[in-house]
């Protein structure tokens with residue numbers, strides 16, 4: 001991804017690369033094995049500015065354009081897909097607050113958004129409302145100058161200690177998509193319960209929790225956007241979030257490709273390195289081409305997003321292709337490693353598991369295809 005950037009942007013990506021490979025890789029391996037959180041690395045990531053990558057400088061952010069942001073996530077994902085998703089979600093929530101938060105929320109919260117203790121999380125999914133978040137039944141009712149929230153959320157990244165959650169909730173009745181609101185909730189209060197979801201296949205170093213709200217309160221001006229805009233805001237956030245997951249996918253695929261090349265050079269069979277066999281070369285070549293194509297789709301989505309026009313389909317294309325590509329490349333990486341790739345001593349075994357979720361969260365592959373087809377079918381222009 002770095003090759004797509006301007007010269008003055010590269011040092012930051014190189015710093016991310018060095019930090020990720022030196023400080024995150026082994027930690028991520030240990031956290032995967034023990035199923036413990038990698039959020040212990042957040043203070044260091046915050047110190048490097050990675051918790052406020054996209055915020056303007058007036059809020060202490062690095063004000064990265066989207067492609068630079070994607071390139072940094074790519075580097076972090078290379079070493080730790082779990083860190084990449086954690087930061088992708090946190091930065092996505094920061095953007096939501098910036099664009100749709102009240103003046104008070106912005107002035108009080110955003111200057112400290114880059115600090116580890118202000119970690120943010122995004123809670124739209126429920127047990128019965130996944131691909132269709134508008135079917136959620138978490139309720140927000142007004143009580144004087146506060147919202148009172150009751151209900152549950154499922155599969156929430158950074159659920160363990162994050163103090164700030166943006167929560168999608170109904171203000172009218174279940175199944176009324178026009179009554180949905182997005183509300184910023186401070187989790188440090190009674191009635192906010194978090195339960196860890198254990199036993200994930202991959203990204204085991206990331207925190208995944210179910211959340212339960214019993215009369216949880218938030219000030220009225222913690223509403224993001226207008227009442228009834230909740231679903232729209234969720235989708236706007238996910239457009240940006242999907243670029244982050246696409247970058248997570250290319251980071252995973254790059255790591256797989258590098259592992260493949262290195263192993264193919266040193267593993268000898270039939271008296272020669274397996275890299276000499278055309279079958280192996282083709283797996284490496286196909287992976288390199290697909291990875292390059294995914295990076296270009298990300299660059300395209302970023303360019304569309306910078307124009308400030310709609311980039312929903314472009315982000316969906318990048319996320320769909322990059323996540324499916326990561327699955328194929330990870331599969332080939334295991335194949336090139338033979339039996340060695342099938343045990344958890346081997347990094348590619350973990351990358352294979354880590355890659356899988358990119359096709360599921362922030363909209364499954366089926367939902368991305370639906371978004372892309374819908375835009376084409378609704379378009380009046382013939383191409």
Ligand SMILES: Cc1cc2nc3c(=O)[nH]c(=O)nc-3n(C[C@H](O)[C@H](O)[C@H](O)COP(=O)(O)OP(=O)(O)OC[C@H]3O[C@@H](n4cnc5c(N)ncnc54)[C@H](O)[C@@H]3O)c2cc1C
Pocket residue numbers: 089122123124125127129130131132154155156157158200203208357360361362363364365366367370
């Ligand atoms: C590790 C992890 C972390 C996550 N982090 C978060 C988070 O931080 N915040 C958050 O809010 N959510 C989070 N999620 C939830 C994630 O976004 C959902 O799992 C995802 O949107 C799919 O929802 P679901 O699991 O309920 O599957 P379902 O929606 O039940 O889908 C099941 C299957 O049906 C298919 N399907 C559903 N509808 C259609 C359709 N219309 N057309 C065709 N096929 C369809 C799906 O593609 C899928 O194959 C996370 C999930 C995981 C696994």
